[in-house]
Amino acid sequence: MTKTPALFHEVTEATLRPKIVRLGPNLYGAVFTLMKLVPARYILRRALDRGELEPGTVIVETTSGTFGLALAMEAALLERELVLVSDPIIDARLRRRLSGLGATVDIVEHPAPVGGYQASRLARLAELRAGMTRTFCPEQYSNPDNPASYALVAQWLHDTIGQIDCVVGPVGSGGSLCGTVRALRSHTPHTWAVGVDTHRSVLFGQQDGPRLLRGLGNSLLPANLDHRVLDEVHWCSAPEAFAMTRWAYRRHALFQGPTSGAALLAAKWWAETNPDASCVVMLPDEGYRYLDTVYDDGWVTEQGIDITAPVPDKPAEVTHPSHAADGWSRYPWQRRSLAAVLAEARP
Template structure:
């Protein structure tokens, strides 16, 4: 057993990169402690280099999840003020951690008619920035430094594994999958990208609606999501994602969150279908925020998310268009096409707000 003697300047540096863990004969997990630390760190560093962060600049962002935590960790170490605009979906444990790190957290109580809570948060974000004399917004949904930050992950995967034939990962802002796959394709253009989404997410053509699976999917179209990167899209239910989160823990002792479970569900299936090809699944964050939910059988049962043996899918159902994806694990061959070139996608109406806050 080898023991690392490396020391780090901060906890964020120590947790920046994933650990590569073998999950099967041809399947590897890139397991992050907190994936969003990578873009948060990179975005703030590039902003400082460009002179966008003065001594009194307040960092302001909209988030209800781990990007806010990553920013709070970085700004606490940098001794910078941080304002986060969120919504009622933020869990109490995360809220307490954010405020303990010194962040000011504002909650938008009501969703917007179009775009839901994410649009309401964007409107409040604009108002907060107008009230403060000097702000910087990382804009994770539209800042190209988000996907650029994952170039180091692509290099890590290539150095450790050689040729990576397929990358599977959950999609929210589009940064991790687009950035990692673009980096790999500089040397292996054949590398496949399989995005994992949730039902009633607009990202890959379904109509917006309530989603029990948090951390994947979106109510708005992020500018950083390059649809032409993706070869396939899979949609899975919350129950399937939660069950495979628990399976990832029980089988591999990997204590990850539910987006990791969703990715693992798809990646394990793909690896089994292609035993002579190497697959990597991105596992975004650890499971501590979900101990009272995903890791609690009583909560799963009470909320209708306890997956029975009869309810388990042997594999995905292939559909002919995104609007045909039923309420089960389904897949669609996206074929590296632009959004508007894929039949069966919900139209992006003129005036619909994107996740960068401008009309599409």
């Protein structure tokens, strides 16, 4: 009898697909260990196939979050040097993990007058590349391989759940939500897309400003965010996201980060409001980075947040993105461009 050979995978390949968890009668969580592995692996492997990652090529990117960790894991497997440009807000635990994987972390100390730290990081990135012989930049905010990589996730969701009527996800680069929904709509064109942002992010027409809730939102408008994919947009505050993050751990033993809490807030409401429709919520990464912050009562109190305060049971409906003030708010985007929304929906 011939024995079937075993299948072995690299660690990044083995953790690309999310676990699918039932969170309610019609609500499913797509639970990722590290969602950013999906675009990081796809982008770098595509670059390798095109001959853009020859030995001696330095991978360079700007990031303050989990995309950097995903790149560091993949760069270690590919035996390529990695330089990441970040800012002082980077989590200390994350920085140690990056260094342990062999990545160089270059910190910019001051935000740019326009675009904040993201703009100053981009300027530093260009400066570093100018001094290197051979580099490759994944450019997660503009590389079309970012959203394209999520076709794998969409197919996994479709194969596991079947018809998916709604996908809810946090928005940063725009890659995960836009890429997943575009691919799902090849099966179900009606699939509803709900983007979750935080206040004082420019992604959906608000003015840039300080944000305690990290991992979603942006100070610059990324090319990979296709606003015409979105049916509705929710803005979530840090206290609401933190409370839902801890609720998910206590109620479902889901140990995820605050972007997952923000997405879950909107998804739980949407699923309850549409009981005959199936809803999937994207839960991007595990909670280990947040043990000293979101999961720490002392830190949360220092931020002036009462973690025991009740979370609203529904969002405030707003008629313009600028009306989404500080609490959980919802706006019917209707698959329009940003320019169309801002031109037609006057305050």
